[in-house]
Amino acid sequence: MANGGVPPMLDGGFAAALRDDRGGRIFLGVLLAVAVLVPLVNLLPPESSAFHLSSYTVTLLGKYMTYAMLAIAVDLIWGYCGILSLGHGAFFALGGYAIGMYLMRQIGTRGVYGDPNLPDFMVFLNWQELPWFWHGFSSFPYALLMILLAPGVLALAFGYLAFRSRVSGVYLSIITQALTYALMLAFFRNDMGFGGNNGFTDFKEILGFDLQSTTTRMALFLLTAAALGGSYVLCRVIIASRAGRVIQAVRDAENRARFIGYRVESYKLWVFVLSALIAGIAGSLYVPQVGIINPSEFSPANSIEIVIWVAIGGRGTLYGAVVGAFIVNYAKTYFTAALPSVWLYALGALFVLVTLFLPRGVVGAITTMRRARAKPLAAGKVRP
Amino acid sequence: MIRFSGRSRSERAPSAGMRAGDPNRVSATGPDATHGYILYLEDITVSFDGFRALNALTLYVDAGELRCIIGPNGAGKTTMMDVITGKTRPDQGSAWFGQQIDLLTLTEPEIAQAGIGRKFQKPTVFENLSVFENLELAMAGPKTVWKWLAARITPAQHQQIDAVLETVGLTERRLDSAGALSHGQKQWLEIGMLLMQNPEVLLVDEPVAGMTPQEVERTAELLLSLAGKHTVIVVEHDMVFVRSIARKVTVLHEGSVLAEGSIEEVQANPKVIEVYLGE
Numbered sequence: 001m002a003n004g005g006v007p008p009m010l011d012g013g014f015a016a017a018l019r020d021d022r023g024g025r026i027f028l029g030v031l032l033a034v035a036v037l038v039p040l041v042n043l044l045p046p047e048s049s050a051f052h053l054s055s056y057t058v059t060l061l062g063k064y065m066t067y068a069m070l071a072i073a074v075d076l077i078w079g080y081c082g083i084l085s086l087g088h089g090a091f092f093a094l095g096g097y098a099i100g101m102y103l104m105r106q107i108g109t110r111g112v113y114g115d116p117n118l119p120d121f122m123v124f125l126n127w128q129e130l131p132w133f134w135h136g137f138s139s140f141p142y143a144l145l146m147i148l149l150a151p152g153v154l155a156l157a158f159g160y161l162a163f164r165s166r167v168s169g170v171y172l173s174i175i176t177q178a179l180t181y182a183l184m185l186a187f188f189r190n191d192m193g194f195g196g197n198n199g200f201t202d203f204k205e206i207l208g209f210d211l212q213s214t215t216t217r218m219a220l221f222l223l224t225a226a227a228l229g230g231s232y233v234l235c236r237v238i239i240a241s242r243a244g245r246v247i248q249a250v251r252d253a254e255n256r257a258r259f260i261g262y263r264v265e266s267y268k269l270w271v272f273v274l275s276a277l278i279a280g281i282a283g284s285l286y287v288p289q290v291g292i293i294n295p296s297e298f299s300p301a302n303s304i305e306i307v308i309w310v311a312i313g314g315r316g317t318l319y320g321a322v323v324g325a326f327i328v329n330y331a332k333t334y335f336t337a338a339l340p341s342v343w344l345y346a347l348g349a350l351f352v353l354v355t356l357f358l359p360r361g362v363v364g365a366i367t368t369m370r371r372a373r374a375k376p377l378a379a380g381k382v383r384p
Numbered sequence: 385m386i387r388f389s390g391r392s393r394s395e396r397a398p399s400a401g402m403r404a405g406d407p408n409r410v411s412a413t414g415p416d417a418t419h420g421y422i423l424y425l426e427d428i429t430v431s432f433d434g435f436r437a438l439n440a441l442t443l444y445v446d447a448g449e450l451r452c453i454i455g456p457n458g459a460g461k462t463t464m465m466d467v468i469t470g471k472t473r474p475d476q477g478s479a480w481f482g483q484q485i486d487l488l489t490l491t492e493p494e495i496a497q498a499g500i501g502r503k504f505q506k507p508t509v510f511e512n513l514s515v516f517e518n519l520e521l522a523m524a525g526p527k528t529v530w531k532w533l534a535a536r537i538t539p540a541q542h543q544q545i546d547a548v549l550e551t552v553g554l555t556e557r558r559l560d561s562a563g564a565l566s567h568g569q570k571q572w573l574e575i576g577m578l579l580m581q582n583p584e585v586l587l588v589d590e591p592v593a594g595m596t597p598q599e600v601e602r603t604a605e606l607l608l609s610l611a612g613k614h615t616v617i618v619v620e621h622d623m624v625f626v627r628s629i630a631r632k633v634t635v636l637h638e639g640s641v642l643a644e645g646s647i648e649e650v651q652a653n654p655k656v657i658e659v660y661l662g663e
Contacts, residue, residue, distance in 0.1 A: 200474065239535050252510040256508040256574075256577075259496050261497040263527070
């Protein structure tokens with residue numbers, strides 16, 4: 001034992017990261033199966049067939065997957081670094097607004113007012129020319145850059161100030177909440193130039209492809225699946241690296257990490273920015289699929305809901321966040337259609353019940369159950 | 385007992401040649417009369433809202449010695465550690481690590497990297513990581529995010545971790561999560577984490593609080609074995625423990641040094657008796 005080989009998880013890299021991650025392998029397998037099967041049942045059978053999967057369902061799944069990415073982003077900082085952000089919806093919305101601006105420019109003369117240069121809402125407000133910050137958004141690569149820059153720079157500036165001042169715990173949670181609330185109020189204003197409370201909608205095309213067509217929707221769906229899988233693997237590799245262990249060390253004993261010589265602030269900032277980038281990308285995939293972005297995405301309640309997904313799924317596992325995002329959002333879709341007035345109570349009840357009875361979330365409960373069942377079996381084998 | 389396979393001592397330039405008995409030490413240092421001292425605290429005053437936690441404290445510690453610091457509650461022991469490790473900035477005074485490192489200009493991580501390791505009163509280890517991983521993260525060297533993302537453990541580092549595991553007696557528990565260790569074992573792991581950084585100076589805050597007698601004995605052996613190779617400064621309440629390890633004792637009272645000397649001298653000092661036993 002004393003001079004044995006390198007303990008598991010210490011050799012780094014992609015394969016090693018997934019080797020000890022059973023839940024992650026299952027998740028990636030399911031994701032791959034979904035990415036293969038959904039196009040088949042959506043595109044091949046005729047619409048009348050019982051095997052046909054409607055484009056509505058495909059888009060719904062795509063939307064859930066962007067939420068799952070957002071949940072992974074929150075789990076990375078909350079579950080692994082102990083930073084409870086109650087404002088992650090802001091980064092998601094900023095990514096959404098960035099792609100939304102591109103989609104608005106793609107409408108061109110097909111808007112209600114048919115103005116070749118200005119989006120409808122600007123014509124409505126009697127604006128004469130495009131504000132400076134709208135320039136460049138006709139270009140797709142520029143929009144892609146902004147999808148990363150807008151949430152990334154905000155997270156960098158906010159995180160730099162907050163972590164440098166050693167704001168942590170509940171105080172940090174409160175100011176992240178204030179951040180997203182402030183942005184919501186700002187984006188509600190018409191003179192901000194982001195469409196006020198209506199936001200952006202009535203999108204037509206992305207890169208010249210009709211957003212309503214089945215194939216475009218399928219392409220967006222597959223892109224989202226790839227982004228979700230990619231974010232998962234990226235986060236898992238980071239967690240399994242030595243930097244990932246430092247991040248967890250900061251969560252467990254921040255002062256110890258500091259006195260061993262780690263710049264705790266840099267690690268926190270770095271992981272916070274990465275998390276914001278993932279949230280921004282998720283937002284940019286969300287908007288073309290749901291066809292609308294407005295300031296309500298910045299609402300503090302949205303950001304709190306993300307945290308609830310992660311708590312319900314089981315934090316500190318990454319795949320638990322995905323499970324939580326799907327469970328809660330499926331329940332939301334169901335309740336808001338069947339019993340709209342009940343939904344918020346159901347969400348509250350779900351959160352309270354999970355906190356009381358499943359402190360490690362749904363996946364944590366499953367792991368505990370499997371261990372409990374495996375133990376008597378293993379003991380039985382030893383018996384002569 | 386410990387084979388340091390990491391950087392050689394001479395690579396740590398500012399404190400090289402500082403150790404007692406090192407033939408280079410006279411030539412390597414300036415004309416200061418205090419050669420041989422590793423830590424200088426001079427005239428340090430720290431006030432919190434008018435309360436002087438440290439009051440013109442002056443303390444010199446020899447390289448390689450095992451020093452015990454005792455004193456009643458509120459004597460300023462923890463504040464003194466805070467000043468040395470950069471957590472608290474004094475209102476006045478100077479604090480030097482060796483001849484060339486001004487502690488008052490460095491941040492906490494910089495001081496840790498310069499070679500002063502601190503063990504907290506309450507054991508603070510990374511509970512969800514294994515014992516091995518705890519030691520791995522405590523290694524000396526640059527600790528930036530980018531380097532650590534791709535970092536893999538080298539055979540030399542592996543050897544160093546094994547050596548430290550041996551020293552602190554946790555070889556058997558290396559793959560267990562640190563949260564599963566007993567209180568005493570956590571304290572040893574934390575000392576091990578400090579050792580991973582090849583520190584010149586170890587600051588150890590109340591190492592035996594809450595330990596069983598066997599653990600106390602084991603801790604005394606551990607600290608005695610570390611003295612000489614490192615400068616060990618122990619802050620402790622437990623007089624029995626202090627007597628079992630101390631060579632030189634400093635008594636703090638109301639933020640300054642009340643007495644200094646061997647344990648016998650200190651215990652015979654009337655001022656110390658008065659402070660400890662009352663008038």
